[in-house]
Amino acid sequence: MIDKKYLLSSKQMAEFVARGFLRFDELVPTELNQKIMAEIDAGGIKGETAGTPLSQCYKGSSIRTLLDMPEIQGMIQSLVGENPLFDHDAIHVREPNQGAAQGMHADSIIDTRMDFDIQIMYFPHDIPLEMGGTLLLPGSQYRKVNEMDIARYQNFLGQIPMVCKAGSILILHHGIWHCGRQNQTNQRRYMFKVRLNPQVRQLRLWNTDDLETAKGAREIFAGQKDENDIQYILSKSEPWFEDASGRLEIVNRIKQWRFLTGDDSFDVHYWLSRLENRPSVSQSA
Numbered sequence: 001m002i003d004k005k006y007l008l009s010s011k012q013m014a015e016f017v018a019r020g021f022l023r024f025d026e027l028v029p030t031e032l033n034q035k036i037m038a039e040i041d042a043g044g045i046k047g048e049t050a051g052t053p054l055s056q057c058y059k060g061s062s063i064r065t066l067l068d069m070p071e072i073q074g075m076i077q078s079l080v081g082e083n084p085l086f087d088h089d090a091i092h093v094r095e096p097n098q099g100a101a102q103g104m105h106a107d108s109i110i111d112t113r114m115d116f117d118i119q120i121m122y123f124p125h126d127i128p129l130e131m132g133g134t135l136l137l138p139g140s141q142y143r144k145v146n147e148m149d150i151a152r153y154q155n156f157l158g159q160i161p162m163v164c165k166a167g168s169i170l171i172l173h174h175g176i177w178h179c180g181r182q183n184q185t186n187q188r189r190y191m192f193k194v195r196l197n198p199q200v201r202q203l204r205l206w207n208t209d210d211l212e213t214a215k216g217a218r219e220i221f222a223g224q225k226d227e228n229d230i231q232y233i234l235s236k237s238e239p240w241f242e243d244a245s246g247r248l249e250i251v252n253r254i255k256q257w258r259f260l261t262g263d264d265s266f267d268v269h270y271w272l273s274r275l276e277n278r279p280s281v282s283q284s285a
């Protein structure tokens with residue numbers, strides 16, 4: 001088990017639950033970025049059969065060094081446990097001045113599990129806006145879609161183009177909507193992605209030292225904005241949410257937070273408790 005100082009906090013976990021991703025800028029050292037790009041160019045990065053324990057993958061590769069960084073182990077262990085399975089990987093290369101962008105999609109078919117996979121995206125060099133980068137739509141992970149069925153849509157309110165410096169990392173919920181944008185520069189663009197499956201129940205795997213203080217016992221209304229408060233984090237709107245402040249997404253987030261914490265009494269205000277009030281069922285038993 002990694003030192004818990006590298007594990008995610010409850011606040012970071014709540015942000016992942018709310019927005020479907022976490023971002024860590026300029027995390028990977030320059031020397032390792034350069035080694036990995038050279039390995040990509042040499043065709044030296046090889047994944048394994050789906051279902052292989054991640055600990056057995058990438059032996060002798062710089063990708064192993066990347067995955068063994070304590071900060072990255074901390075993210076992995078917090079979200080999918082100590083020894084997840086390798087699902088698949090991809091080295092996405094965008095050629096210079098490429099004429100087309102990828103259609104918006106989720107990397108999954110319709111998937112109703114509360115258990116979730118993560119995808120790690122690694123950007124080994126600087127990505128300016130004109131290089132395209134990966135585009136993602138925060139908070140879209142619970143709008144379950146079938147892979148490319150959303151490809152006809154081009155732009156969304158609140159979308160984030162991954163403009164970043166070398167060595168940046170994104171960790172994504174498997175359901176998040178995203179795509180690769182057009183590379184309009186004269187340089188090749190690289191991105192390495194790996195998807196991981198949990199082997200353990202995703203129950204309080206992160207550093208929960210702040211869970212009691214952040215669990216959101218306080219009332220969030222009356223204008224209160226405590227950015228460390230789980231209720232507040234889970235109730236924040238994204239620009240594409242409907243006018244009623246995205247109540248549907250808040251309910252989806254509450255369900256995911258209950259799953260992760262095991263606390264079935266958790267709520268944000270009264271959104272989910274109201275839906276669970278079923279006297280016709282409880283009184284007929």
Ligand SMILES: [Fe+2]
Binds near residue numbers: 105106178179
């Ligand atoms: Fe994708």
